[in-house]
Structures are given as C-alpha cells and as structure tokens.
Amino acid sequence: MTYASSFALSPLPSTVTLESRMSSPESGPPASLDDVKGWFPKIDQSLFTWFLERQDRLGETGDLVELGSYLGKSAILMGRHTRDGETFTVCDLFDSEASDHSNQEEMARSYSSLTRTAFETNYLAFHDRLPQIVQGPTSMILDHVQPGSCRFVHVDASHLYEHVHGDIRAAHVMLPTGGVIVCDDYRSEHTPGVSAAVWEAVTVDGLRPICITPQKFYGTWGDIGPFQKDLLNWLEKQEDVWHEVQQVAGQELVRIKQKPASKPKKDDQVRKLKARLAEAEERRAQAEDRLAGARKELGAVRNSVSFKVGRKATALPRAIRGKRK
Numbered sequence: 001m002t003y004a005s006s007f008a009l010s011p012l013p014s015t016v017t018l019e020s021r022m023s024s025p026e027s028g029p030p031a032s033l034d035d036v037k038g039w040f041p042k043i044d045q046s047l048f049t050w051f052l053e054r055q056d057r058l059g060e061t062g063d064l065v066e067l068g069s070y071l072g073k074s075a076i077l078m079g080r081h082t083r084d085g086e087t088f089t090v091c092d093l094f095d096s097e098a099s100d101h102s103n104q105e106e107m108a109r110s111y112s113s114l115t116r117t118a119f120e121t122n123y124l125a126f127h128d129r130l131p132q133i134v135q136g137p138t139s140m141i142l143d144h145v146q147p148g149s150c151r152f153v154h155v156d157a158s159h160l161y162e163h164v165h166g167d168i169r170a171a172h173v174m175l176p177t178g179g180v181i182v183c184d185d186y187r188s189e190h191t192p193g194v195s196a197a198v199w200e201a202v203t204v205d206g207l208r209p210i211c212i213t214p215q216k217f218y219g220t221w222g223d224i225g226p227f228q229k230d231l232l233n234w235l236e237k238q239e240d241v242w243h244e245v246q247q248v249a250g251q252e253l254v255r256i257k258q259k260p261a262s263k264p265k266k267d268d269q270v271r272k273l274k275a276r277l278a279e280a281e282e283r284r285a286q287a288e289d290r291l292a293g294a295r296k297e298l299g300a301v302r303n304s305v306s307f308k309v310g311r312k313a314t315a316l317p318r319a320i321r322g323k324r325k
C-alpha cells in the first residue's frame, strides 16, 4: 500500500484507490480522486502526501498555493492538508482569456474543456468549502499571497518558459527558506520551457533539488539534508516504489518511480495454466498431424503395384502357413 492510499480522499473513505485515470468532467461529481480528470500520477500523490504530512509532524505551519489547478485533481489532495488558520489558494485562468497569444494557444490546445464551475463541483465533492480562488494569470499571485507565508507551492500553470520563470520567482517570494516547491513537467519533451526555467532556478537562484519523479521536481531554498534523510527512510519501506540516489553537480538527488504493479498471484497461476494448456494442445495437434501422415503413407504403400504383386506372390505360402496353424 502506498502512503497516499492510507487516507481517504473520497466521500466513501474505505473504498478509495488513487490510480491515475482520465474521466469526463461532464459525468457528474467524482466519487474518488480517480474520477477527476487531470495530470497527477500516483507516485506524486504519494509524495505530496509525504511532504505535507511531514510538515504536519514537524509542526511547520503556513499556507498552501497551487498555480494551475485545471479540474482540481492535485488541488483536492492538497486541500486535504490545509489546517485551521491556514489558507489554500489556487490560481488558474479557468475560462478566462490568457494575457498573451502563446498562452492563449496553449489554453485552447490543452485545456479547452475547463470551466471554473467544473473545478468547483469536483472540489466540493471532497471538501466542505472551496479554497481561495484567484481566477486570472499567475503573474497576479503576489497580489493575493503574502511573502514568506507559505509552506508548499505547486507550480503547474502555463508550461511556457516566461510564465514558469515568473511562477518560480513568485514561489521563492511566497516560501520561507524551508518551504517546498513542486514543479510539474520539468523534463517532458513537449515542455522545454519548464526544464529551462527549473534548472535556471537551480543554477542561478539557489533552488535545491530534493527529489524527482518522472513528472515532477521537488525542491527547497532551504537545507535538503533533513528532507532527503527522512525521505530515504520512508522509501526503504515502500514495496511499490523504486528509488536511487544520484550525485548531480556535487549534490545528492533522489530519483523516485512507481514500480509497475505486480499482478495478483491468482492471475499469475491462471496465466501459467493457460500457457500449459496451450502447449499441450499444440503437442496434441502435432501428434494428430503425424498420425494422419502415417495413415496416408500406409494407404499409399497398400495401393502401390509392388505391394499388390508382393501380396499375390506370398498368397500361397501364407495360406499354407494358415492351414498348418
């Protein structure tokens, strides 16, 4: 069981599974996080939970911010960790116009079905009240969130360099030194602008990578040592999560991936039995082919002239032998 699956994100707590799945927002309120369309892999659900619960354990307080919420998949999980006295702010254009042409094209290409109402419906299926919603470009986030007031910021809005660069700078302002920033799509072939902005923040702006998954980058402007020590301890106990530690430019970086789901044992047995049955059937078909071939050969020999002549020539001796018996 993963960390994320150990708590309820569903109106029906005991039945929650957090597999990533795409489903239509038009099909009514979601019953579990799986039913919410979005881009939030299971391993990142587990890691968000781990980082946010660690802050809880250590008594670290502060607000949460998400830049780019789409239909609420990651926001719903983050909202679960907002405590009394803390504010969770999401910022998204939703159905508003973007401020520049490239961003508008990106919106039309990737998020055309998005509406604020759909986000709100999804969110309220899991929470009693909405987060603070800033509907507009992320460039206005600092008008709504105080410097140094946050403990966790998820950067997942526009994936164009100029926007991501600005979003990471805003996150640096919103987070105190030990706060956590997560950047989405830091390595995808279709989002080179995010890669450029993230690694620029690392090399120029002092952002320190804690860990990476196939889709997300987790970092801090604080000390990565305590994060990585606790994380490695936790990872050792996760049977369904793979990890390794790499040295990158003199610093340790933890690489994390979900292991492919192992099939249940029963399935495995059925698969093996089916394979054995198929082999046995193949052997039987081959034996039947050989038998048919032998019968044909025998028929051909019986009908051959030399066989018939031979039978005639040996007919008398065979008859005498038969009488003697």
Ligand SMILES: C[S@@+](CC[C@H](N)C(=O)[O-])C[C@H]1O[C@@H](n2cnc3c(N)ncnc32)[C@H](O)[C@@H]1O
Residues within 6 Å of the ligand: 037, 038, 039, 040, 067, 068, 069, 070, 071, 072, 073, 074, 075, 091, 092, 093, 094, 098, 103, 107, 111, 114, 136, 137, 138, 139, 156, 157, 158, 159, 163
């Ligand atoms: C990749 S989606 C977010 C996915 C979401 N976090 C999830 O887990 O499913 C990106 C979102 O960013 C929003 N967006 C794009 N450009 C934006 C901008 N300049 N300012 C605010 N939001 C923006 C889009 O409307 C879209 O909802």
